[in-house]
Amino acid sequence: MIDFEKVIKTTNKSGKMFLGFNKAMEAAQSGRAVALIIASNCPQGRLRQLMHHAALSNVPVHTYPSSSADLGMVCSKPFAVSAVTIRTLSDSSLLKALKET
Numbered sequence: 001m002i003d004f005e006k007v008i009k010t011t012n013k014s015g016k017m018f019l020g021f022n023k024a025m026e027a028a029q030s031g032r033a034v035a036l037i038i039a040s041n042c043p044q045g046r047l048r049q050l051m052h053h054a055a056l057s058n059v060p061v062h063t064y065p066s067s068s069a070d071l072g073m074v075c076s077k078p079f080a081v082s083a084v085t086i087r088t089l090s091d092s093s094l095l096k097a098l099k100e101t
Contacts, residue, residue, distance in 0.1 A: 004037060004064055008074050008084060016088040019075060021046055024083035031057035037084040039068035050083070 011017040018027065021042075027033035028050055036054055038047060040063055054061045064071050068080035075081050 002062060004062070005074050007086065007089070008037070011086050011089055012075060014088070016086070018085040018087065019077065019081050019083070021050070021083045024050060024085045025053065027085040027087070028053035028057055028059055028061075031059060032087065033057075033059045034086045034089055035059065036061045037064050037071070037086065038062070039064050039066070039071045039080075039082050041067045042082045046082070 008017070018024070024033075024036050024038075028036060033054075036050065036059060038050065038061060042050075051061055064084075068082045071084065072079050072081040075084060
C-alpha cells in the first residue's frame, strides 16, 4: 500500500508536482509524469479521459482513497484538488512503489 501523504509531501517540498486536472491531462498526453494521483470523487468522464491518455503514455494512475478536498489539504492548499501530477521524485523507494502498483 502506498502512503500517498508521504509521496505528496516529499514531492511538494521539492516543487516537482502540478495540481489540477488540466495539468494532469497535459502530463498524461506528453508522458512527462512519473505518476498521477486522482481523488476518489473525480468525475467519471474526466477519469476515463485521463486514464486513456495515461495508458497510452505508460504513466501509472493511482486513486487517492479520499475526496478532492482532502487531497487539497494534503497538498497544503485551501481548496479541492482533483489530480496531482508527480513530475519527479527523489526518494527511490517511493518511486519504486509508485511504479510497481
